[in-house]
Amino acid sequence: MDSEQLSGELATILYTEAQLKARLEELAREIEADYPGEPPLLVGVLKGAIMVMADLSRELRFHAQMDWMVVSSYGAGTKSSGVVRILKDLDADITDRDVLIVEDIVESGLTLSWLKENFLSRGARSVKIVTMLRKPELAKVEITVDYVGYDIPPDFVVGYGLDYAEDYRNLRDVAVLAPHMYEKK
Numbered sequence: 001m002d003s004e005q006l007s008g009e010l011a012t013i014l015y016t017e018a019q020l021k022a023r024l025e026e027l028a029r030e031i032e033a034d035y036p037g038e039p040p041l042l043v044g045v046l047k048g049a050i051m052v053m054a055d056l057s058r059e060l061r062f063h064a065q066m067d068w069m070v071v072s073s074y075g076a077g078t079k080s081s082g083v084v085r086i087l088k089d090l091d092a093d094i095t096d097r098d099v100l101i102v103e104d105i106v107e108s109g110l111t112l113s114w115l116k117e118n119f120l121s122r123g124a125r126s127v128k129i130v131t132m133l134r135k136p137e138l139a140k141v142e143i144t145v146d147y148v149g150y151d152i153p154p155d156f157v158v159g160y161g162l163d164y165a166e167d168y169r170n171l172r173d174v175a176v177l178a179p180h181m182y183e184k185k
Ligand code: IMP
Pocket: 048, 073, 074, 080, 103, 104, 105, 106, 107, 108, 109, 110, 111, 112, 155, 156, 157, 158, 162, 163, 164
């Protein structure tokens, strides 16, 4: 879905599909350079990371194996709870593997810092993080995010995998939702 079709529901377009793609290409080159030997296992956090995973993995010039986790840290609304529950675990054994967590957005950092510790405790050789977006002003824990697409202001955003009450994930761009949309659900 394109932003024009949703113009009444969006306040601002932050990044277009083309800008997101261009930035992912740059990140892919950095990632390739950092893993000259065995490629890392890409671990996506569903559902938000689907678009980043699809585009980043195809941009990478190495065999990119993928695995997925489902964790719950959010309800249907817009506030982070900080509680992490595994709803779907990895299929792969990550013992002695380099893991690259693929995320849509880092807000508090709570989900990721928990995941990173969890993977290290399972014997991963290394755990790095790539995220398309980050809201530095809302960080609650100190966590190294190795590859960041764009740092954004603390507004709630949708599109490119990011949802509001499960809608807008298929919007091509990243946009700030119009304030009146919050009153509807
Ligand atoms: P955390 O606060 O860093 O743990 O963020 C956890 C999750 O909240 C992210 O992976 C997203 O799925 C979701 N999230 C955070 N900010 C936004 C937003 O602006 N729009 C949509 N989802 C968000």
